[in-house]
Amino acid sequence: MIVRAVAGVIGAVVPDTGPVSSAPLDPLSRRIVGALQVDGRASWRRIAEVLGEPVRTVARRGAALLEDRTVQVVGLPNTSPTHIVRLRCRSGAVASVAAAVAARRDTIFVYAVGRAPEIVAEVMTPYDTLAGLVLDELPALDGVEEVRADPALLYFRTVAEWSPGLLSAEEGDALGAVASTEPFSPETAFELDEGEQRLLDALVADGRTPLQDIAELLGCSDATARRRVEQLLGRGALRIRAVVEPALLGLPVETLLWVRVHPARVEEVGKALVASPLVRYCAFVGGDGQLLVDVTTPDVDGLRSLLTDPAWAGGAERVGATPLLRAYKRGGVLVDPNR
Template sequence: MSEIFGARRRRPLDRLDQRIACALQVDGRASWRFIAEVLGESERTVTRRGTKLVADRAVAIAARPRARSNTIVGAHCELGQSRIVARAFAQRGDSFLVHILTGTPECVVLLDCPRERLGELVFEELPGVRGLINTFTQPVLRQTHTISRWRPDVLNDDEVRALVGDRRDESDGDGPAATTRDKADDLLLQALGADGRRSVDELSRLTGLSDTTVRRRVERMRRDGDLVIRAIVEPALLGLPVEAVVWVTAKPTEVESVARELGRSPFARYVSVVVGDRQIIAIVAMPSEAVLYEFVTRSSWLGNVHSVDTAIILETYKRGGALTVTGN
């Protein structure tokens, strides 16, 4: 996505706006009428507020194909060059997340990089990034909790189940590769990439496909996990202004259980098992640094952990494949 999303203000949304934003995170294409029904609010109020959230780009509805194979890149930058490096990564079409951190590495990036391209990335592309001193790459072995599955503690379980319905939880690269797409699928993906909430009528006009074909193909791609539709919102607007990256080292036989338990926290936005000495990486969002302290020192998942390294996210240049205000 090339459009900019995010709000410059750090003041959280009010409770109803937060609930609407989180409903869109569960299903970015749910109708305002259905969201109002699930939340127990008037359709008029939800339509007005939801439309404003999207129009103001406080919430962006992103649609894209599922990632094929993800890689974490940690970037060690020259003094004063972190923002230049972050902007360079944010401009890449294959980057999903770009954060500047406290400590080292100074930047962390999530890329869609097929294994056959890993050598080209490491030996040819990364050395050409201005301002880099060194990098490390951590191919993702398994994503146990993706940002599209993040459920902040705003909606209750019944509301989430109602919004999900019989549609499987969309994933980002966790599972078999996407099925072969044809030209019609590519047209729909291109149209939805600009606005994931485009109506069936609008998609039909843009692609030349019938309403029935559009509806069937979009439902099939979402059901099969080949189309990921995600509502992107700054955690600060949900009352979670402290974001951090947490690297975890665990006993090999406990890696899976630690990663899964980590992912159950409403503060955990992303959890993956990766290649490297620190086998687990998590991206979390907290209401305060005091809560972050409790999370990394007293959580139940720490029982089978050898070490925890934490870095606070200072700036975000890309989130969910969309450029942020900071990254513009």
């Protein structure tokens, strides 16, 4: 599938890395995925040491997971403001509209949800291109009847920070996991030089791009290439993420929540929500529902327990829950809708 660039989008955004496989994962494969979620650039030897498994077994299994795109390690850029876009479609047009929106380089996720026919997408685009996107480009898609865009104001968790508990705390620590419960702003002010932009582009396309290839790309030593990667990640301009379907990790019930909260309690409720490993994503968004939350549970009982958890539910004024029917894009990676 060819992904077309969007005029005015700054820097690399999301590549076309092919459809994600739907092959079921065995316990060891899930643990390898868990290790990649902690450190997507960790060597197979390092992962094997932490998991206590033979290096050859981990290398073979890990390479197979990447080769068939069951898991894809990509860079998620953080170089422009983000917005949540909701599209109401003509009946029967959801699939074609969602595919067109997912093919854009500026979309991060694209979901068809239970309030059919509706699509919810996260878009990274500068403010000076937002009007053209919302007023012209998206309404021009055949089947789109209404477009609404709300700014992402604060993130409590994105998929780049999500860890569903596949590793023990000790294993996560050994791989360098950094636990953070502090929300962060999506507002960015990064000015990348030419070399940094080339590096970002390479890691967006493949988060595991070898240091030797990066060094050749930048015309520097391996040590300098390593330092440049660490600097880019340390500045927050890029995060490395292992993208995988939640169902393959034993979490097949996926739901989007719109949580209305008094503005004074947004941070309290948001932090309480992300205390659960079942919450993949939680953002403070402008609009009627202050918090947009993506949750994945093993079954309906797990969803009910999460929805009634007094740790956060007591601070909510209203909760709307709608099933996520089909993902067309996750973490910048195209998903095969026919899986």
